[in-house]
Amino acid sequence: MDWFDKWAITLAVFIPTVGAAVIAIVPRERDRLARGLGLLFSGVPLLVGILMLFRFDFGMGGAFGRAGALQFEVNLRWIDALNANYHVGLDGISLPLLELTLLLTFLCFIYTWRFLPEPGRPKAFAALLLLLETGMAGTFVAFDLVLFFVFWELVLVPMYFLIGVWGGPNREYAAVKFFLYTIFGSVFMLLGFLAMYFRSDIPGVGHTFDIVLLQQAGFPTGIQNLVFVGLFLGFAIKVPMWPFHTWLPDAHTEAPTVGSVLLAGILLKMGTYGFVRISLPLLPDASRSWAPAIGVLAVIAIVYAALACLAQRDLKRLIAFSSVGHMGFVMLGIATLTPIGINAAVFGMVAHGVITGMLFFLAGSIHERYHTREIAEIGGGMLSKVPYLGSVLTFTAIASLGLPGLAGFWGEVMALLSSYSPADGLSLGLFRTLMVFGGVGTILTAGYFLWMLQRVNLGTVPDRWQAKVFPDVLAIEWLSWAPLLVGTLLLGVFPRLVFGVTNEAVSNLVGLFT
Amino acid sequence: MPAIDYHAILPELILSGTILLALVAATALPRQRSWVAMPLSFLGVVGALVATLTLIGSDRATFGGTYVVDNFAVLFKVFFMVVALVVLAVSLRYFREGRFYQGEYYFLLLSSFLGMLTMPSSRDLLMLFISLELVSAPGFLMAGLRKGDPRSNEAALKFFLIGVLSTAVMLYGMSLIYGVTGTLSLTGIAEVLSGPAGGGNLALAAILFVVAGFAFKVSAAPFQFWAPDTYEGSPIPVAAYLSVASKAAGFAGLLQLMFVAFAPRADFWAPIFAVVSVATMSLGNLVALQQRQVVRLFAYSSIAQSGYMLLPFALVGSDAAINRAAFAAVVLYILIYAVMNLGAFGVILAVAREAPGALVTDFAGLIRRAPALAVSMVLFLVSLAGIPFLAGFWGKFFIFSAAIDARQAWLAVVMVVNSVISVAYYLSIARQMIFVEAPQDARPLRVPALVSTVVVLAAAAIVTVGVFPDLFAHFPQVSTLSAP
Numbered sequence: 001m002d003w004f005d006k007w008a009i010t011l012a013v014f015i016p017t018v019g020a021a022v023i024a025i026v027p028r029e030r031d032r033l034a035r036g037l038g039l040l041f042s043g044v045p046l047l048v049g050i051l052m053l054f055r056f057d058f059g060m061g062g063a064f065g066r067a068g069a070l071q072f073e074v075n076l077r078w079i080d081a082l083n084a085n086y087h088v089g090l091d092g093i094s095l096p097l098l099e100l101t102l103l104l105t106f107l108c109f110i111y112t113w114r115f116l117p118e119p120g121r122p123k124a125f126a127a128l129l130l131l132l133e134t135g136m137a138g139t140f141v142a143f144d145l146v147l148f149f150v151f152w153e154l155v156l157v158p159m160y161f162l163i164g165v166w167g168g169p170n171r172e173y174a175a176v177k178f179f180l181y182t183i184f185g186s187v188f189m190l191l192g193f194l195a196m197y198f199r200s201d202i203p204g205v206g207h208t209f210d211i212v213l214l215q216q217a218g219f220p221t222g223i224q225n226l227v228f229v230g231l232f233l234g235f236a237i238k239v240p241m242w243p244f245h246t247w248l249p250d251a252h253t254e255a256p257t258v259g260s261v262l263l264a265g266i267l268l269k270m271g272t273y274g275f276v277r278i279s280l281p282l283l284p285d286a287s288r289s290w291a292p293a294i295g296v297l298a299v300i301a302i303v304y305a306a307l308a309c310l311a312q313r314d315l316k317r318l319i320a321f322s323s324v325g326h327m328g329f330v331m332l333g334i335a336t337l338t339p340i341g342i343n344a345a346v347f348g349m350v351a352h353g354v355i356t357g358m359l360f361f362l363a364g365s366i367h368e369r370y371h372t373r374e375i376a377e378i379g380g381g382m383l384s385k386v387p388y389l390g391s392v393l394t395f396t397a398i399a400s401l402g403l404p405g406l407a408g409f410w411g412e413v414m415a416l417l418s419s420y421s422p423a424d425g426l427s428l429g430l431f432r433t434l435m436v437f438g439g440v441g442t443i444l445t446a447g448y449f450l451w452m453l454q455r456v457n458l459g460t461v462p463d464r465w466q467a468k469v470f471p472d473v474l475a476i477e478w479l480s481w482a483p484l485l486v487g488t489l490l491l492g493v494f495p496r497l498v499f500g501v502t503n504e505a506v507s508n509l510v511g512l513f514t
Numbered sequence: 515m516p517a518i519d520y521h522a523i524l525p526e527l528i529l530s531g532t533i534l535l536a537l538v539a540a541t542a543l544p545r546q547r548s549w550v551a552m553p554l555s556f557l558g559v560v561g562a563l564v565a566t567l568t569l570i571g572s573d574r575a576t577f578g579g580t581y582v583v584d585n586f587a588v589l590f591k592v593f594f595m596v597v598a599l600v601v602l603a604v605s606l607r608y609f610r611e612g613r614f615y616q617g618e619y620y621f622l623l624l625s626s627f628l629g630m631l632t633m634p635s636s637r638d639l640l641m642l643f644i645s646l647e648l649v650s651a652p653g654f655l656m657a658g659l660r661k662g663d664p665r666s667n668e669a670a671l672k673f674f675l676i677g678v679l680s681t682a683v684m685l686y687g688m689s690l691i692y693g694v695t696g697t698l699s700l701t702g703i704a705e706v707l708s709g710p711a712g713g714g715n716l717a718l719a720a721i722l723f724v725v726a727g728f729a730f731k732v733s734a735a736p737f738q739f740w741a742p743d744t745y746e747g748s749p750i751p752v753a754a755y756l757s758v759a760s761k762a763a764g765f766a767g768l769l770q771l772m773f774v775a776f777a778p779r780a781d782f783w784a785p786i787f788a789v790v791s792v793a794t795m796s797l798g799n800l801v802a803l804q805q806r807q808v809v810r811l812f813a814y815s816s817i818a819q820s821g822y823m824l825l826p827f828a829l830v831g832s833d834a835a836i837n838r839a840a841f842a843a844v845v846l847y848i849l850i851y852a853v854m855n856l857g858a859f860g861v862i863l864a865v866a867r868e869a870p871g872a873l874v875t876d877f878a879g880l881i882r883r884a885p886a887l888a889v890s891m892v893l894f895l896v897s898l899a900g901i902p903f904l905a906g907f908w909g910k911f912f913i914f915s916a917a918i919d920a921r922q923a924w925l926a927v928v929m930v931v932n933s934v935i936s937v938a939y940y941l942s943i944a945r946q947m948i949f950v951e952a953p954q955d956a957r958p959l960r961v962p963a964l965v966s967t968v969v970v971l972a973a974a975a976i977v978t979v980g981v982f983p984d985l986f987a988h989f990p991q992v993s994t995l996s997a998p
Contacts, residue, residue, distance in 0.1 A: 079984050082915070150902040157896060160941075164949050172949055176941060183901065183937055187930040190911075194918040194926075 008052050009072050009088045012045040012102060013137045016130035023127045031122050035113050038126035042106045042133060049102040056095060058501060070143065070212070082197075084146035084209045088138075092505030093276060093346055096498055097140045097269055100353045103483060104265045105133040108258035110480040111361065115368060117166045117256040125166065129258065132158040136266045140273060145193040145209040148278075149186070155267060156182055159259065166256040174247075174254035181237055181247040189234025189274075192227040196282065199223050214282050224286035231279050232290070238271030241294075241331060242301035245324045252320035257364025260316070264323050265357035269349045272330050276342060276509070280334070284512045288337065288423070292430055295335035295419070299434045299441070301328035306444035310451070315373045316363040318452060319356065322400065325445060326352045326411075332438055333415035336431065337513045339506050341418030346502045348411025351491055355408055358396045358484040365389065365477060366456075369470040375452065380459030388473040390457045392481065399488045401449040402442055407491035410499075412442060423513045519576035522569065522583045525562040525591060526631050532558025533624045540617015551620040552606045556599065558624070562631070563595040579699065580638040590634035590766050593849060597759045598627045600856050600968050604863055605751040607962040611867075612749070614659055622652035623755065630763045634770070638698040639688045642767055646684075646731065649763045650677050653756060657748040669747025676730060676740045684727020690720035700775040708778035721776050721783055728771070731764030734824055735793040738817045745813035750866055753809055754859035757816040758852045765823060765848055772827055773841055780830040788828035792928050795821025799935045808862050808872045811939060815898065816855065818936060823847050825913055825929060829920040836920045843912040849986060850897075850909040850979065857972030858894040861887050864961045864969075877943055879952025884959040887966065888947045890973035895940040897976050900933045905979035908986070 019041025026034050056071055070089030078086040090098065108129060116122055135158070138151030156179055164175035197207050200217040208214060219227070237244045252260050280287045305325030312318035326348065333345035367373050369386065383390035399406035402413070419435040422428070473481075491497055520527070532555060540551040566588060574583045601623065609616050629648025636642040654677060658670025692698060694717045695706035707717060730737040745753040776783060798818030805811035826840035862872060864887060869876035880888040897906035910933065917926040979986050 078982075081984060082911075150907075153902040153907075156901065157892075161948065164945065172945065176938070176945075179941065180934060180937060184934045187933060188927075191914060191918065191923065191926055191930060194915050195923070197915070198919050 004051065005055060005072055006074060008048055008055070009090065009141050010074060012048045012052070012098070013088070013134055013141065015045045015048070016041055016105075016133040016137075020127040020130040020134075023123055023130070026123055028123060031120075034123040034126050035109070035116075038109045038112065038122075038129065039106075041130055042102075042109045045133070045137070046102045046106045049099050052090070052095075053099065056090070073143075078144075079146065082146060082209065083205075083207060085144050086147060087144040087210055087212075088141040088147070089143050090141060092502045093273070093509075094140045095501055096346065096350045097266075097273060097353075098137055100269075100350055101133065101136045101140065101266050104262060104353065104357055105129065105136075107357075107480045107483060108261055110476065111258055111261075111364075114474065114476040115257065115364065119165070121165070125162075128158040128162055129262075132162070132262060136262070136270070139270050143211045145196070145211060145214075145278070147209075148211070149190055149193060152189075152270065152274075153183075153186060155270070159255075159263065159267070162259040163251060163255045166259065167254040169254075170250070171254045174250040177247045178251040181244070185234040185237030185244070187234075188230040190230075192230030192234070195223065195227050195230070211278065211282070217282070219283065221285045224283040225289065228279060228283050228286035228290055231274070231283070235271045235274040235279065236297075238274070239268055239327050239331060240271070240324065241297050242304055242324065242328070243297075245301065245305075248324060249317055249320045252323065252360075253314065253317045257360060257367075260320075260360040260363070261357045264320070264360055265353040268323060268327055269353060272327065272334065272345060272349055275331075275334050276345065280337070280342075281509055281512060288425055288513065291335045291337055291422070291426055295332055295422075295431060295434050298328045298331035298335055299437045301325060301331070302438055302441035303444065306441050306448060309448040310444070313375055315366065315375055315378070315452070315456070316360070317373075318375075318448070319359045319363055322359075322445070322448075323352070323356055325441060326356065326400075326408075328441070329412045329415045329438065332434065333411070333418055335422075336415075336418040337423035337426065337510065338418045338421070339503070339510045340414055341422070342506045342510060343499055343502055344411050344414030344418060346506070347491075347495065347498045348415065350498055351407035351411050351488075354484050354487045354491065355396060355400045358481060358488070359400060361477075361481060361484075362389070362393050362396060365473075366393075370465070375455050378456050379462035379465070380455055380457070381461030381465070383457045385461045385465060386470050386472045392473065392485065394453055394457055395485065396488070397449045397453055399492070401446045405492045407488045409492060410495045416442075423510070519574050522572075522574040522576050522581070524565040525569075525595075526628060528562045528565055529558060529624060529628050529631060532561070533621055533628065536624060537617055537621040540615075540620070548616045549606065549610045551617050552602060552609075555620045555624055556602050559595055559598045559602065559627070563592065563599070566591045566595060575637075577641075580641050581632075581635050582637045583635055587634040589845070590762075591631050593762070593852065594627060594630040594759060597755075597762070597852055597856065598624070600860075600972075601751055601755045601759065603964045603968050604754065604860050606964055607867075608749060608751055608863060612660070613662070614749070619656065619659060622656050626650075626652040626656075626755070627759065630759060630766075633763050634766045636767070637700050637770070639691065639700070639703075639775075640698050642700075642770070643685065643688060646727075646763070646767055647681065649760060650681070650731070653677075653752075653760055656752045656755070657744050659749050659752065660747070663747065665743075665747040666749075667747075669744040672740050673744040676737070680727045680730035680737060683723050687720045687723025687725075687727065690716060690723065694720060700770060703775040704778055707776065712779055718779065718782055721779060722786075724771065724776075725768075725783065725786070728764050728768045729790065732761050732768065732820045732824070733794075733817050734790050734820055735797050735817070738794065738797065738820075741817055742810050742813040745816075746807060746809050750809065750859065750863045750872075753813075754856055754863075757812065757859070758855050761816065761820065762848050762852060765844065768827075769841065769844060772830065773837065777830065777837075780832075784828050784830050787824055787830075788922075788925060791821050791824035791828055792925070793821075794818070794824060795929065795932045797821075799932050799939075802939045803935065805939070806874055808865075808874055808877070808943070811874065811943075812855070812858065812862070815936070815939070818932065819847075819851055819855075819898070821932070822910065822913060822929060823851070825925055826916050828925060829916055829922055831920070833920070836916065839912075839916040839919055843909075843916045846912050846986060847909040850905045853972050853975050853979075854894045854897045854904075854906055857890060857969050857976065858898070860965050860969040860972065861891040861894070864959060864965050867962075868959065874943055874946055875950075877946040878950040879956060880947040880959070882952055883956055884961060887959065887961060887969060890969045891947060892944050893973045893976055895944050897980070899937045899940045901937075903977075903980045905976045905983070905986070907980065908983040 073089035076086040135154035142148035330348040333341040402408040419431040422431040536551045633645040654674040660666035733741040802814035826843040829840040866872040897904035900910040
């Protein structure tokens with residue numbers, strides 16, 4: 001299996017690209033063939049991903065930073081002029097996110113087998129989704145800053161077209177806003193990367209973009225602070241953190257269903273992953289001095305998003321705003337710089353990907369039936385009109401609001417817990433205040449989800465829908481949702497599924513702060 | 515009288531022969547056959563290209579050291595010959611279908627390219643001046659080839675007047691330089707300028723004058739305003755030639771002047787380049803946002819791109835490593851820019867055959883009418899905007915990295931903000947092609963085979979270089995000019 005260990009990541013990342021190229025030459029009329037190839041070329045990477053789970057040495061947990069501790073590592077020369085390499089690998093933090101990416105994309109293709117938004121064009125749709133998958137998966141495995149940046153930006157163009165062609169009525173505005181916002185942040189991130197490159201002088205290597213090597217660079221504090229600002233702009237816009245979140249409600253609302261699923265499920269995690277993977281280990285001093293500010297912004301996001309959700313009338317927009325809040329919890333966990341907090345953050349990322357991905361699938365399916373997403377127009381009674389769909393919505397919403405026993409619980413509660421005792425050198429008073437406000441946020445979150453359920457699920461079916469016959473959850477929907485529903489339950493009951501993987505990598509990382 | 519090294523000037527000789535042949539052939543043949551001048555020219559350029567390739571790795575000097583063939587010269591000559599082939603390829607249909615004197619056009623075009631061949635080899639002010647004029651003068655005429663169209667007349671006249679004015683200023687500057695230094699050789703000038711004579715106001719003023727002449731050539735602010743009108747009025751292949759070849763020739767000359775002759779006074783002129791670069795890119799990008807006509811949009815886009823290429827000049831200083839990085843960044847950017855811009859002009863040409871106005875809205879629904887062309891155009895646009903994994907990103911990347919290395923991060927930040935602005939108008943074309951439906955009566959676009967070949971090849975090159983930037987990245991390093 002040596003061969004597999006060496007090439008597994010490359011296969012998982014680039015089989016979708018090959019698929020995109022293959023689909024590009026399929027004749028336009030062969031609708032089913034294009035969708036089938038999409039299934040195939042996202043299914044094979046998932047199989048590779050599952051195999052990797054069996055080959056992954058959980059005992060090592062991927063001790064990021066210790067030489068040779070990355071698993072499935074490949075380090076090939078790529079651009080000699082820059083000393084940039086094709087360096088990919090997996091540790092305990094990347095693994096769950098990579099698996100999530102592979103799984104969600106495959107589920108999106110299952111969903112697309114039946115549902116393809118206007119104006120059709122399955123060929124282009126499938127090719128773009130596959131290209132997107134390469135970008136997303138690559139971001140989580142890249143251990144070279146240039147490579148990371150290339151994958152990071154690779155996501156933009158497919159998503160721009162997915163929103164702009166297959167989106168809702170206001171799609172063009174949303175697509176451009178998404179693109180400009182993200183690229184604005186990421187170019188500053190690139191400048192930060194370059195600054196690190198030129199300020200690094202690793203014995204025997206010289207200037208380098210290698211994320212593992214750069215940990216030894218030990219930049220002076222002044223440089224760290226400057227670079228941190230550049231990186232912060234890139235990551236914070238992607239997360240998005242308040243007040244950089246304004247692209248999100250538009251993009252998520254206008255995007256087609258699977259576009260929203262991937263935006264919320266994966267793309268947002270790229271930002272938080274960037275903080276954990278790059279900002280914290282490479283710029284520890286700056287991270288410590290910026291942590292309080294990040295914590296404050298995170299809590300503002302939690303409370304603000306919850307209040308905004310209470311005011312939403314559009315179901316999909318409500319879910320979009322709820323993402324801002326959930327990512328706030330993730331950022332709060334990161335800001336504490338403690339093992340519990342960062343474990344909670346990674347857990348929160350995975351849980352949010354599973355749950356909110358599911359919520360966006362539901363929003364799409366509700367729209368397929370009612371042809372509206374206005375909560376007032378749906379008008380209640382969904383549980384009696386389409387009982388399975390209503391039940392699934394209840395289950396997922398309750399998971400999202402953080403009910404113990406389901407996936408949403410652990411990320412939030414541990415983030416709050418960790419802010420009770422943040423890392424040394426961070427203000428206890430501030431973080432405990434943040435904890436209180438975060439707690440208020442959880443109550444508000446429960447409030448808007450329950451209120452939404454009351455307005456959509458409960459009550460009697462309005463007259464206008466009485467005569468209409470809606471199909472309940474279809475087989476294809478069950479197929480694409482089942483893994484997420486099961487995952488929500490499993491992660492809630494056995495949080496060790498994630499913590500067991502991440503813990504060691506996180507403790508290594510946090511060693512820098514204690 | 516020292517012997518002339520005929521091998522060193524073989525490409526120029528072949529091209530000169532071809533020029534005469536094309537002129538004679540076009541007059542001798544009946545009108546409907548005069549297009550034959552194009553394949554003739556094509557073959558001649560291929561011959562010159564092959565001759566240039568035999569010079570790889572050589573380091574020859576002739577004409578008393580004023581004419582040098584080294585790696586730098588060969589790199590640019592190969593580049594110019596390839597560009598010439600592309601421009602010729604996209605010209606054929608355009609000039610056959612319009613009412614043009616084809617023989618004249620190919621004669622003028624090749625004459626201009628002859629100037630480009632001599633430009634990177636010129637190592638004294640006189641040769642440099644002759645080369646620059648040989649590049650420019652045919653351009654004035656070519657801009658006016660659409661004789662029936664007043665806009666083309668205006669294009670030529672504007673180009674001519676401003677061109678002549680800037681030439682006069684530059685010549686004045688060169689004469690002052692000669693007065694101060696007593697030599698025309700670039701390395702000789704550098705030697706004198708590094709001494710006490712270089713600090714005088716006269717020398718500095720002379721440098722400014724010369725730079726102004728080249729600033730016109732590369733359409734840098736504040737000498738940029740001829741570009742949009744001239745591009746719009748010219749035949750489209752000529753606009754492509756102006757925005758790529760003629761601009762690159764200007765940069766080839768500027769590189770030699772700044773990195774060799776005037777290098778000792780970099781402390782004086784580098785800050786000026788910083789201001790010019792920032793002004794050029796900002797002006798180009800902001801005005802491009804307003805454009806509705808594609809050729810005009812690309813004119814402003816190419817002004818903005820000039821701004822990017824000028825940025826590394828602002829980084830020149832006493833640190834040799836940074837100078838090398840800056841030099842490499844300029845050369846690399848020119849190479850990459852040429853590929854993506856020529857590709858984009860190929861697409862514009864194809865669209866303009868059926869919609870001569872070439873408005874941005876004429877691109878509506880192109881993805882349905884000509885999918886391969888539209889996808890290639892998206893690649894060019896995204897690449898021009900500098901987004902990975904396409905070649906344009908690496909061009910910008912090397913400029914950013916040189917700026918950061920030189921501790922001039924503010925320039926990198928300005929360029930970054932500019933890149934983001936440029937995304938907006940590049941995407942506006944992509945948006946038309948893909949998001950907007952074509953009008954009801956639109957048929958599939960018929961594209962000349964040569965044009966689509968060029969476009970697809972350019973797109974393939976953009977992607978290949980984007981994935982393996984090392985293919986290009988080591989060219990500039992081997993071609994570094996030897997500074998004194």
